[in-house]
Amino acid sequence: MRSSTEKRERLILAAKRLFYRRGFAGTSLSDVAEDSSVPVGNVYYYFKSKESLAEAVVAAYQNDIQEWTRAAELGPTPQERLKLWLRGYFAMSVDGEDWNCPFGRLLIDLRQQSDRLGELACTLYQFMLSWTSKEFALYSDPADSERLAQNLVSRAQGLGILALVLQDRVELVARFQEVENWIDQPS
Amino acid sequence: MRSSTEKRERLILAAKRLFYRRGFAGTSLSDVAEDSSVPVGNVYYYFKSKESLAEAVVAAYQNDIQEWTRAAELGPTPQERLKLWLRGYFAMSVDGEDWNCPFGRLLIDLRQQSDRLGELACTLYQFMLSWTSKEFALYSDPADSERLAQNLVSRAQGLGILALVLQDRVELVARFQEVENWIDQPS
DNA sequence: GTCTATACCACGATAGAC
DNA sequence: GTCTATCGTGGTATAGAC
Numbered sequence: 001m002r003s004s005t006e007k008r009e010r011l012i013l014a015a016k017r018l019f020y021r022r023g024f025a026g027t028s029l030s031d032v033a034e035d036s037s038v039p040v041g042n043v044y045y046y047f048k049s050k051e052s053l054a055e056a057v058v059a060a061y062q063n064d065i066q067e068w069t070r071a072a073e074l075g076p077t078p079q080e081r082l083k084l085w086l087r088g089y090f091a092m093s094v095d096g097e098d099w100n101c102p103f104g105r106l107l108i109d110l111r112q113q114s115d116r117l118g119e120l121a122c123t124l125y126q127f128m129l130s131w132t133s134k135e136f137a138l139y140s141d142p143a144d145s146e147r148l149a150q151n152l153v154s155r156a157q158g159l160g161i162l163a164l165v166l167q168d169r170v171e172l173v174a175r176f177q178e179v180e181n182w183i184d185q186p187s
Numbered sequence: 188m189r190s191s192t193e194k195r196e197r198l199i200l201a202a203k204r205l206f207y208r209r210g211f212a213g214t215s216l217s218d219v220a221e222d223s224s225v226p227v228g229n230v231y232y233y234f235k236s237k238e239s240l241a242e243a244v245v246a247a248y249q250n251d252i253q254e255w256t257r258a259a260e261l262g263p264t265p266q267e268r269l270k271l272w273l274r275g276y277f278a279m280s281v282d283g284e285d286w287n288c289p290f291g292r293l294l295i296d297l298r299q300q301s302d303r304l305g306e307l308a309c310t311l312y313q314f315m316l317s318w319t320s321k322e323f324a325l326y327s328d329p330a331d332s333e334r335l336a337q338n339l340v341s342r343a344q345g346l347g348i349l350a351l352v353l354q355d356r357v358e359l360v361a362r363f364q365e366v367e368n369w370i371d372q373p374s
Numbered sequence: 375g376t377c378t379a380t381a382c383c384a385c386g387a388t389a390g391a392c
Numbered sequence: 393g394t395c396t397a398t399c400g401t402g403g404t405a406t407a408g409a410c
Contacts, residue, residue, distance in 0.1 A: 026212035125352045158345025165312045
């Protein structure tokens with residue numbers, strides 16, 4: 001059905017936004033329903049539980065990450081590709097609708113909720129690690145690539161929290177630029 | 188009253204632990220009461236609201252940070268003091284009772300709850316920034332100290348999330364060691 | 375001054391109407 | 393196949409008993 005999937009999509013999008021801003025436990029299904037212009041109790045027609053809605057949200061994130069990674073893969077060199085990836089991260093955490101730590105909150109939230117959801121969220125992070133690691137291996141000692149990937153991803157994530165505290169775009173641009181410079185000479 | 192402050196203290200400690208593990212919204216006052224062996228409804232004798240309990244939790248964190256910083260100040264050189272500080276951070280995020288991102292979750296949670304709580308939590312982060320900045324200024328260009336402090340704190344925080352995903356102490360020790368090395372030659 | 379019984383509401387979830 | 397009225401539980405908060 002046409003409208004059926006539309007509403008389902010609207011619910012996922014609203015949940016994604018609200019989980020990001022208010023967290024999983026802090027978001028009620030009424031909030032999600034209202035934000036999607038779907039009748040309150042009706043949510044259960046599309047999702048059998050709040051948890052299954054969260055699964056759909058993780059899947060939506062997975063799509064985002066894959067698209068964002070695919071865009072980065074257009075770069076000519078591994079260094080350029082990693083920088084494009086980092087700019088994607090910047091766009092989310094600093095130029096997103098709310099200064100926040102993308103994935104970090106989701107990860108912590110869902111991990112506490114259930115093992116299944118926690119592992120699902122970890123997959124997102126692991127995907128970022130393996131993709132960046134693969135790129136690092138192309139221009140540095142492959143034995144170091146895992147290590148460098150962990151540094152890159154965790155630094156980007158840490159800057160998300162810093163963004164939240166500083167609320168200063170200029171400062172944040174400079175911090176991300178430093179990570180870009182490090183990409184050229186990783187150590 | 189003796190027992191009065193004791194119970195109050197127990198409540199704060201339980202709330203601190205539970206907020207850390209389950210988040211603010213994910214923790215009910217019943218949970219806190221049960222964990223402190225205090226009758227459920229009785230919580231409101233000690234705190235006028237859940238929010239005021241959160242304020243007390245932030246204050247408890249402030250105490251922790253101050254103690255931890257004071258311990259770090261015993262180091263002979265600024266480099267040594269920053270490393271001691273970082274080891275304190277490591278102890279919390281990796282050797283703590285749950286792999287997590289200390290302060291990060293609190294910050295995101297409370298910021299969403301109310302402006303007042305959000306600012307209170309930001310104070311904790313700002314305190315870490317200003318203390319580390321002061322130390323950096325002692326052995327590097329003072330014009331860079333703020334920048335270096337932001338790098339140090341955000342990197343430590345990012346490793347907290349990485350710890351959550353990897354769950355591998357050996358790996359984490361290595362990542363923190365790399366930050367320690369950077370402290371000697373910050374750039 | 376300390377604690378308990380309870381109000382009241384919002385939550386996730388369901389049964390069954392259209 | 394789609395949606396609505398409603399249930400039971402458990403949440404925060406309070407009035408008032410000891």
